[in-house]
């Protein structure tokens with residue numbers, strides 16, 4: 438098998454997150470091909486090898502899958518990679534995700550555990566309460582577009598006027614904003630040249646309240662009077678109600694939606710959403726589960742898994758706007774939430790007050806540091822970390838409490854599997870697992886695990902003899918097993934700097950590496966000053982340094 442070679446084959450299954458597995462009989466090997474549906478016959482080209490395994494790029498779907506029993510519901514399918522599975526019935530999507538969880542978790546979990554079927558989202562479509570649309574064009578010098586990136590492209594943007602993941606109010610707002618800027622021929626921001634005005638349209642809409650926050654993100658490179666746009670938006674015949682229109686200024690090089698300055702054009706800079714009878718104030722950038730109705734299923738499962746918490750102190754680590762903690766607070770003795778984004782912590786405190794909960798405390802900071810500083814000890818812990826899971830230095834601190842029960846929520850099952858290995862080594866046992874399909878039509882799913890740590894009821898003494906005889910334990914076998922558990926070597930900033938200097942002959946600052954990693958959505962933990970850097974003004978690396986750093990990240994298989 439060589440790079441550039443073209444094959445045809447049937448996608449036997451799709452592994453998490455988007456790995457179509459195709460068997461090539463003549464090579465007696467599987468290759469992975471992205472963006473396919475199980476059962477499709479496809480033509481693909483081998484484009485790289487990772488740890489000796491071939492990876493192919495899908496060129497053409499030759500035959501539909503028998504699982505594709507529906508017509509697409511949106512006009513930009515399949516060019517937009519967002520809702521890959523919309524031609525499969527929802528039942529089949531859920532089955533596929535269940536299989537993916539089993540294939541990742543079963544080899545990792547030790548002993549028997551209860552797997553409860555994946556819980557469906559109460560809404561299959563129009564479920565997202567938040568969407569980030571980008572401005573751009575569909576092809577070079579095409580008309581202004583506003584929507585989602587073309588599959589596999591960081592530049593081409595497809596207009597998502599009939600996106601079926603969001604409420605129709607959001608479709609109307611998108612069309613209004615696009616028509617307005619097209620009429621006035623306003624430029625969009627070009628990443629490579631760092632020129633232009635329009636960047637993103639961030640829309641948030643409470644599913645229960647119908648409250649809508651419109652956030653227009655632009656650079657400061659041009660000045661436009663947005664009064665007319667504001668008036669047009671307020672006149673739209675929406676089912677919900679616009680409560681705020683914000684103009685967010687962002688001149689950073691990275692493509693992350695963020696604010697250097699926020700101007701309120703209309704109303705307020707927050708909206709309310711209700712979950713399980715509680716009310717939550719949400720600001721433009723604070724994390725909130727994107728599928729409100731799905732989040733209720735998720736939180737009810739957390740409530741069930743955590744069990745009896747009367748008179749117990751609950752730690753809600755990675756607490757966002759404090760939703761999980763507040764769902765548990767009415768029955769707990771005390772809830773302590775820890776969250777790194779200060780804006781979210783402020784909202785959490787306000788939310789607890791509004792919900793009449795006086796037994797909640799929310800602390801701003803990195804879990805890794807905060808756990809050293811708080812005196813209280815938890816009886817049970819809920820973990821809901823970001824996609825990459827829990828930092829390997831923070832996890833031992835959490836496990837040291839030795840609480841009886843931990844509920845771990847994860848939106849990336851591969852990170853969850855890695856953390857479960859460490860948790861089991863520390864004496865925890867996986868009792869139960871399920872998932873909530875908060876992301877219908879897409880490759881994602883939210884997993885939930887209950888772990889318990891029981892002290893033994895009694896002890897027996899066992900004498901173990903090491904050696905190579907049948908009745909002895911082989912030291913070689915132990916060494917082999919230990920090798921399996923060795924963590925992957927950590928790729929430090931120093932290694933990246935040395936690689937770049939050797940290959941390109943120039944030095945790169947750690948802040949540049951941090952900026953490139955941030956722009957790629959990677960964690961920045963391995964910089965000793967990572968958390969401080971998150972709060973620093975951005976350092977804008979020159980293009981050649983960005984490319985050199987990305988090259989190093991590829992070399993070390995970080996990306």
Ligand SMILES: C[S@@+](CC[C@H](N)C(=O)[O-])C[C@H]1O[C@@H](n2cnc3c(N)ncnc32)[C@H](O)[C@@H]1O
Nearest residue numbers: 724726755756757776777778803804821822823
């Ligand atoms: C998946 S969200 C969960 C939020 C919340 N539990 C919920 O259900 O809405 C993960 C949260 O962890 C926060 N976070 C990321 N890294 C963190 C860290 N090192 N320490 C504390 N919080 C962190 C993020 O800002 C985000 O709000």
